Amino acid sequence: MRRAIAAVCAAAGFLSLWMLMPRFDAALEGVRPALGREEAIRKAVAWARAHGVEISGWRFAVEAEVDPVLARIRRRRPESEVARVFTPVRIRVLAFNERGDAVLSAMTAGGLPLSFLDRRQSAAGEPSPDAAGQEMLRLTGAQAARFRRTAENVRTLEGSRSAWEWLDPKPDGVLARVVVVTRNGRVVHSSYEFSASREAAGETPPAPPKLQAAMAVLTLATAAGIALLMLWMLFVSLQRRSDQFGFAIRFLWIPAAGVSTAFLCGNYQNDALLRSFEEGLTGDSRLVLGITLALLLLLALFLILAAAYAAAPRGQMRLWAPAVLLVRGQWRNRQAAEQVWFGMAVGALLGSAPYWVAQLAGEPRVRFLEGEDLLMAPWPAMEAFAGLAGAWEVYAVALFLYPLLSGRLRRPWMAAAVAIAAGTLAATLPRSAFPPGHAANYATAAVLTGGYLLAYRYGGMLGAWVAPLGMHAAVQGVRLAQMPAPSLESAGWQALALTSGIAVAALGASFLLPEADTLAAETEMSEAAAALPRSQRGRLRAEFEVARRAQQDLLPAGPPLIPGFEAAAACHPAGEVGGDLYDYLPGPHGRWMLCVADVSGKGLGAALHMTLLKGMLASAAHHAPAPAALASRLNQAVAETGRGRMFITLSLLVLDPAGRRAEHFRAGHNPPLVWRAQNGACEWRKPRGIGLGLTAGPAFEANLETETIEFAPGDMMVLYSDGVTEDMNPEGELFGEQRLAELVQRHAREGPRRLAGAIMEEARRFRREAELHDDWTLLAVQCAGGGTPQEDGPAETAQKS
Amino acid sequence: MTRSFLIETRDEGNVRILALRGFLDAHTAPRFEAAVEEELRAGRSRLVVDCTGLDYISSAGLGVFMTFIDEARGAGGDIKLASIQPKVYQIFDVLGFPALFDIQPAVEDAVARFERGAGEG
Numbered sequence: 001m002r003r004a005i006a007a008v009c010a011a012a013g014f015l016s017l018w019m020l021m022p023r024f025d026a027a028l029e030g031v032r033p034a035l036g037r038e039e040a041i042r043k044a045v046a047w048a049r050a051h052g053v054e055i056s057g058w059r060f061a062v063e064a065e066v067d068p069v070l071a072r073i074r075r076r077r078p079e080s081e082v083a084r085v086f087t088p089v090r091i092r093v094l095a096f097n098e099r100g101d102a103v104l105s106a107m108t109a110g111g112l113p114l115s116f117l118d119r120r121q122s123a124a125g126e127p128s129p130d131a132a133g134q135e136m137l138r139l140t141g142a143q144a145a146r147f148r149r150t151a152e153n154v155r156t157l158e159g160s161r162s163a164w165e166w167l168d169p170k171p172d173g174v175l176a177r178v179v180v181v182t183r184n185g186r187v188v189h190s191s192y193e194f195s196a197s198r199e200a201a202g203e204t205p206p207a208p209p210k211l212q213a214a215m216a217v218l219t220l221a222t223a224a225g226i227a228l229l230m231l232w233m234l235f236v237s238l239q240r241r242s243d244q245f246g247f248a249i250r251f252l253w254i255p256a257a258g259v260s261t262a263f264l265c266g267n268y269q270n271d272a273l274l275r276s277f278e279e280g281l282t283g284d285s286r287l288v289l290g291i292t293l294a295l296l297l298l299l300a301l302f303l304i305l306a307a308a309y310a311a312a313p314r315g316q317m318r319l320w321a322p323a324v325l326l327v328r329g330q331w332r333n334r335q336a337a338e339q340v341w342f343g344m345a346v347g348a349l350l351g352s353a354p355y356w357v358a359q360l361a362g363e364p365r366v367r368f369l370e371g372e373d374l375l376m377a378p379w380p381a382m383e384a385f386a387g388l389a390g391a392w393e394v395y396a397v398a399l400f401l402y403p404l405l406s407g408r409l410r411r412p413w414m415a416a417a418v419a420i421a422a423g424t425l426a427a428t429l430p431r432s433a434f435p436p437g438h439a440a441n442y443a444t445a446a447v448l449t450g451g452y453l454l455a456y457r458y459g460g461m462l463g464a465w466v467a468p469l470g471m472h473a474a475v476q477g478v479r480l481a482q483m484p485a486p487s488l489e490s491a492g493w494q495a496l497a498l499t500s501g502i503a504v505a506a507l508g509a510s511f512l513l514p515e516a517d518t519l520a521a522e523t524e525m526s527e528a529a530a531a532l533p534r535s536q537r538g539r540l541r542a543e544f545e546v547a548r549r550a551q552q553d554l555l556p557a558g559p560p561l562i563p564g565f566e567a568a569a570a571c572h573p574a575g576e577v578g579g580d581l582y583d584y585l586p587g588p589h590g591r592w593m594l595c596v597a598d599v600s601g602k603g604l605g606a607a608l609h610m611t612l613l614k615g616m617l618a619s620a621a622h623h624a625p626a627p628a629a630l631a632s633r634l635n636q637a638v639a640e641t642g643r644g645r646m647f648i649t650l651s652l653l654v655l656d657p658a659g660r661r662a663e664h665f666r667a668g669h670n671p672p673l674v675w676r677a678q679n680g681a682c683e684w685r686k687p688r689g690i691g692l693g694l695t696a697g698p699a700f701e702a703n704l705e706t707e708t709i710e711f712a713p714g715d716m717m718v719l720y721s722d723g724v725t726e727d728m729n730p731e732g733e734l735f736g737e738q739r740l741a742e743l744v745q746r747h748a749r750e751g752p753r754r755l756a757g758a759i760m761e762e763a764r765r766f767r768r769e770a771e772l773h774d775d776w777t778l779l780a781v782q783c784a785g786g787g788t789p790q791e792d793g794p795a796e797t798a799q800k801s
Numbered sequence: 802m803t804r805s806f807l808i809e810t811r812d813e814g815n816v817r818i819l820a821l822r823g824f825l826d827a828h829t830a831p832r833f834e835a836a837v838e839e840e841l842r843a844g845r846s847r848l849v850v851d852c853t854g855l856d857y858i859s860s861a862g863l864g865v866f867m868t869f870i871d872e873a874r875g876a877g878g879d880i881k882l883a884s885i886q887p888k889v890y891q892i893f894d895v896l897g898f899p900a901l902f903d904i905q906p907a908v909e910d911a912v913a914r915f916e917r918g919a920g921e922g
Contacts, residue, residue: 600860646864649896668896690897694867703900722895 006310009230010400013304016227016296017396034110035091037062044093044105047113050138051187053120055095055103064091064109070194090114106191113139115191131187132162132180139178139192140164147178159183227299297392304396305461312403319403319460326462336462337509343455343463344503347470350451354444355478392468398423398449399456399464416453423449466502473499551607554614559753560584562592562781564657565711568752569596569779570760572723572772579606580721580775581613585621587654593621595652596719596779598669606775612641613648627654627663627706631689635667635700638693647693651719653709653781660711660783665704667692670722673741675748677714682741685709685717713785716748716755723774727763730770735763752780807854808836816912817845822854825862834865837880841869846878849911852885858892866902879903881911 071088405415456464579599668691687705806829
């Protein structure tokens with residue numbers, strides 16, 4: 001069941017991611033470039049030659065991009081003229097050389113020229129008197145007659161600008177525009193573009209912006225609601241806690257923090273995201289949409305990570321514990337701070353590494369081309385790098401597969417290898433129309449995936465979660481540094497300042513903050529993990545079984561041989577391990593120390609204190625002080641180790657078998673019961689006494705009463721933990737003292753062993769299907785010589801006869 | 802299975818009353834702990850815990866009282882318990898709490914004891 005929920009969550013997360021991330025194929029709708037990479041380069045060389053620029057022998061970078069408006073026109077009106085002339089795909093070919101010269105040309109999917117940009121350091125070539133007019137003819141070809149000149153040699157910073165337009169409202173309502181910029185009689189920049197109104201694109205009339213925004217937000221809110229619901233289901237199935245809902249909701253601030261940071265860094269206007277959501281929903285609502293989409297993206301990522309957490313093997317919990325502690329509100333948490341700064345550092349290293357590599361390899365840098373994409377690329381041959389930096393699918397695939405597979409595959413490196421391979425494929429395959437040309441991108445994607453795994457493996461879940469932030473900061477920093485004149489472009493500086501601020505704060509915090517008790521969180525998580533798929537549950541069970549057995553070994557192996565007395569005990573921890581203890585310890589002069597103790601709380605923490613108490617008792621029995629002194633010493637020890645956060649209740653009997661009497665004290669423990677064989681009556685022994693560790697002051701000693709209990713033959717004393725009397729049935733009814741006393745009266749004559757068995761059996765019957773909610777311990781000791789145990793009766797009779 | 806637990810605070814003179822309702826167990830104890838800590842941080846160390854509506858207390862709940870009693874007394878105040886249901890009182894009693902804490906039958910008694918203490922001091 002839980003495995004199914006985790007699988008559904010992961011599927012939903014990947015599906016959302018798939019829908020949110022732009023995909024080359026779907027956007028192209030069957031209009032992939034008709035040219036191969038080499039053909040595109042050949043066309044570009046010819047096109048440049050027409051401008052008098054020789055670029056053969058230069059290096060090339062090729063990419064394809066999609067115009068969504070044209071894609072829509074083509075889809076709706078395949079017969080229209082625009083659709084015939086223009087394909088939604090534009091191929092861009094960047095040529096560059098070692099001197100830093102660059103020429104960028106764009107063409108349609110079929111190879112018709114669309115634009116030209118000349119960025120040579122020193123321009124040479126034949127000037128032509130009407131370069132602009134010739135360029136217009138080259139671009140428009142047979143359509144040239146339809147164009148009307150709208151601007152002539154307007155002086156701009158770039159050069160003299162001329163423009164032509166062709167407005168044809170009849171068939172399509174499209175506007176075609178040619179812009180040519182010349183300098184010294186040479187074309188330095190030209191472009192041929194189409195724009196179409198929504199009506200032309202066959203859209204329904206646009207809704208008013210407010211309505212659009214409302215609809216968009218409603219759609220996204222529904223999607224987010226579904227994602228939240230799934231997260232909740234996941235956590236419900238993970239945590240057998242009564243506050244799963246609150247826990248899951250609190251867990252959400254981790255993605256929320258990511259969104260806020262992204263927002264502050266100015267990354268909220270994610271064009272790629274918007275493009276995939278554009279149909280009928282954009283307009284004035286772009287900003288709202290951008291933020292909501294970013295939220296949804298992060299939610300989808302988080303759903304995937306949560307599914308990975310749900311399915312991750314036990315060994316991975318260590319990496320998640322600091323995050324879980326943060327969720328519980330434990331901010332003073334050094335491990336979390338360490339994870340954050342480490343993740344940031346790994347991210348920054350990942351982001352800046354390609355630039356360092358480019359620098360060291362002496363790759364030429366092409367500065368200040370149009371558009372940011374090429375500026376963001378560490379070197380021009382890494383065309384798709386800009387996309388890779390924000391490749392969330394790499395992140396999701398790697399961080400889903402790695403925790404899932406580690407510890408499950410035969411060798412540890414295999415999980416990493418599979419995750420890196422899958423991440424690389426996820427990043428590179430759908431991202432470009434020219435996959436084989438991007439060896440550098442494959443390498444970058446592999447390094448990126450490997451880096452994320454590193455961040456996760458050594459920086460834990462938080463490290464992996466913040467690594468993209470560090471990476472974005474590094475990329476932004478490099479971009480700022482690469483700009484010809486550093487400008488205070490807000491988003492870049494914000495990203496840098498904010499993320500480095502977080503990283504430095506986390507670094508500082510990792511020195512200042514106290515270490516958090518991640519062991520406790522891990523224990524709880526493993527309790528939660530106990531509700532996980534069978535294969536893991538088996539391993540977990542095995543580990544707890546070891547702990548349980550170790551603890552069982554601490555309990556006496558069998559009843560002691562006390563002359564004149566018989567004792568027996570039963571102990572049943574509520575969890576795999578318990579906080580209850582009973583013991584029989586021989587002391588000097590034939591005395592025996594018998595006790596039942598209950599450590600506050602349960603689970604591993606209580607079990608550890610129980611083992612400590614066991615040691616203290618053994619040492620005390622060896623020195624055999626008077627009961628009061630013994631109690632005082634135990635109290636001091638518990639107060640010191642428990643530091644006011646835990647306490648132990650203890651009922652202890654120092655039995656003098658020869659004298660048929662016992663000294664008893666009760667440190668906050670349930671009053672033991674003494675059954676008198678003579679009249680079959682029960683009495684509760686309730687000397688005053690405070691629980692061990694409740695106070696280190698003299699109040700403990702002042703309130704401790706030691707009593708002497710005289711045993712007549714057949715008298716039985718029963719010590720027990722509150723798990724016995726507070727045992728609860730499904731109706732919420734308590735087992736209670738009354739029921740216990742009645743059982744003792746009914747079974748006391750059968751001897752301690754049978755009595756303990758009978759009470760345990762009755763408790764089980766009483767509890768029915770309800771779970772044992774507290775450790776259950778009972779110890780009975782009986783003075784021999786009273787009534788003959790019933791089952792031995794016939795045997796003895798037989799012997800006599 | 803979620804059991805409710807509520808804390809209501811009010812002032813009576815310069816004594817802070819924390820009225821508990823419901824189940825004080827391992828799940829709800831952190832809330833009570835936070836509430837007491839908040840009072841102590843704010844310098845209000847004269848606390849009366851009104852247990853009229855308290856239906857159940859587990860060892861974790863008892864731990865909260867232990868955690869703060871020394872601090873409250875160190876700051877010149879106290880944590881007094883009042884109006885405990887017999888069933889719950891039994892748990893306090895078994896553990897020996899009456900020896901460590903001032904437990905009063907009614908909130909007024911507890912407040913009065915603070916005032917008397919202040920008068921004496």
